[in-house]
Amino acid sequence: GDSVTQMEGPVTLSEEAFLTINCTYTATGYPSLFWYVQYPGEGLQLLLKATKADDKGSNKGFEATYRKETTSFHLEKGSVQVSDSAVYFCARDGGGSEKLVFGKGTKLTVNP
Amino acid sequence: KAGVTQTPRYLIKTRGQQVTLSCSPISGHRSVSWYQQTPGQGLQFLFEYFSETQRNKGNFPGRFSGRQFSNSRSEMNVSTLELGDSALYLCASSLGRGTYNEQFFGPGTRLTVL
Secondary structure: OOEEEEOOOOEEEEOOOOEEEOEEEEOOOOOOEEEEEEOOOOOEEEEEEEOOOOOEEEEOOEEEEOEOOOOEOOEEEOOOOHHHOEEEEEEEEOOOOOOEEEOOOEEEEEEO | OOOOEEEOOEEEEOOOOOEEEEEEOOOOOOEEEEEEEEOOOEEEEEEEEEOOEEEEEOOOOOOEEEEEOOOOOEEEEEOOOOHHHOEEEEEEEEOOOOOOOOOEEOOOEEEEEO
16 A cells, blocks of 8 residues: 655764655655654644655755655755754655655654 | 644543543634554554545544534544553644645644553
8 A cells, every 4th residue: 555664763963964864655646745743742743845746845954855756755954953853754645635644753863 | 823732631541441532723724634643553544524524534443433523623532442542642634625735733642541
């Protein structure tokens, strides 16, 4: 079935390091793709999204490009901050419905 | 504008009991979806409601049910609780259906089944 696979965590980086969290998806058709972030004790917040191939979503220094040829949507940030410590979820939509299919999540810890 | 609110935030029940969780969407939002989050299974879709009708349902047993009221508030119910139902239950609301409508998540209700 349709699924989302993202790199296993946890990921630990030093402040100002470069971040990549890999995400690939399987789907029939061309789903919309999302990255959500969950801070400790909170619900999920939409970080960025892309709705068609070659779209680049960006927000707060994070970027991800919808790559149809590799069915990927990797999250990147050039210089992470301690405040970026959180769990990041890659997701795709369920084809016209509100259903979101999530990856397992990647916990990021950024040390000063 | 107030965000999505979920009550209660924490709940402890014993096996065999039933539980009702509540979700109040952002004002004006008509679509509400529920998700279960566990360490083992991650985030899994439970159901979606729009205009008081269930539009989509995930792969969960019939013990899990829900409803939506005319003011778009939603409740989900789990009967005959099992230990494996311990999870964070997240509610999300959006203006309408379709992925062009961003889903806004509440803080969740953490259910512990003893």
